[in-house]
Amino acid sequence: MIRLENVTKTYPKAARPSLDGVSVSIDKGDFVFFIGPSGSGKSTIVKLLLHEVTPTKGKVVVNDKDVSTLRSWRIPHFRRSIGCVFQDFRLLPTRTAYENVAFALEVIGKTQAVARRVVPEVLELVGLGGKEHRYPHELSGGEQQRVAVARAFVNRPLILLADEPTGNLDPDTSIEIMRLLDRINRTGTTVVMVTHDSNIVNQMRRRVVEIEGGKIVRDQPRGVYG
């Protein structure tokens, strides 16, 4: 499903590479945590998978496609197979929960009829039934993140990337979001989550890949934060 082969990424003007010869393989339906201190290179992995940056060396394979050779005009279509959730939610403040999720469908050319059918369904799934018409500022942080998860999942992507999704949330709310991600994972969606929330990692007992100084220092099937 996802394969990094000896990937090195050095940003321009950086003294040392963010990722240094990283190789990792993630199967379909896996749930993987990438952990490590700030600046260890975790977020670079998310950027590589989204093709926001290209590797300096090595190969990034997503859905059996070599991302690094993807032509730029194919990137939009490629991204439709990946859902994304971030620490800062990235919702549109002038749109309601329903509209935020529907927007993701509209802009890839789905009709309003499709949105009317699918959006309430996915909002129900994330536990926001009845709050469709609230604006982001009328929702709590946890609820906003649920909207973001709904938006990432509405298109039924094969992969869900989560970059510090609980970074702005209190521990209880964080656990709710993790339950939600776990449920999405059980539908067969591969979940890749970057975090430094040790509680979460320890509770979930899923595969843990630890990165330090751009290198993988640990890869455990049912790991803890360590």
Place this chain on the structure above:
Amino acid sequence: MRAKYVLSEVMVGLWRNVTMTVAMIITMAVSLTMLGASLVMYHQVDEMKARFLSNVQVSIFLDVNVTDEQQNALAQELATDPLVSGTPVFLNTADSYKLFQEQMKNDQALIDSTTPEQVPQSFRVRLKDPTKFEQIKATYQGKPGVDNVIDQASLLNRVFDVLGALQGLALVLAIAQGLAALLLVANTIQVAAYSKRREVAVMKLVGASNWFIQSPFVLEAMFAGAIGALVAYAGLVAAKVFLIDDSLKALTAIIGEVQWGTINIMLPLLLAAGALVSGVTGWVTLRFYIKK
């Protein structure tokens, strides 16, 4: 759905940024008016050249003491010259003196001091191709009995030079204005893209095509360009009605009537130029502004 979305985005974009949009339309309009005016002028000068040159004569002035044989030989040669169109006209001493009196009627002293014999006789010929004057001159200048060969077109050319300079000036102004308009378009698009950066970020994230992300901005620019072109066309119409056909009526004697057809052909030209140029500018701006 997509078309509706794109159109509503265009309208919202134009309205959100209304001062910028107006500025963009005005500069666009001024530059396109200049462009249109210089194109109309180009057309007029071309037409005028054709009209004047077809009437232009070459004068072959004869020596005061030309002999009859020399004169007859010249008449013969001119009549069979392939460059000459029609029959050459001969102005004898009496005709020439009358013409001289007419042309110099403001200078009575000169007329009084000139006797008919001092005014040279001449052949007046029209050329099939008015630009072949040099060949005629080379053939007849220096022949026995010929004093001088003069082309009226060389006088007209000075007028054409002035008009050409005006035309060039209008074109330079159009280009300078056009450049300002393009920079405004680029700036407006950047502001629009900035004010919608959240939407753009989300669209990129969920995999909206570049076309879909960029088209509202590009259409916004094209719309402003097209409105600018309409205003410019209105300006040209006003110029014809209030200037050329009214207060500058006298000018049409020289440059000729400006036809409605000439003005109307500018509408599609200016529309295409305005919409295309601003659309392309908008698109190029976005290529730099919205990275992959």
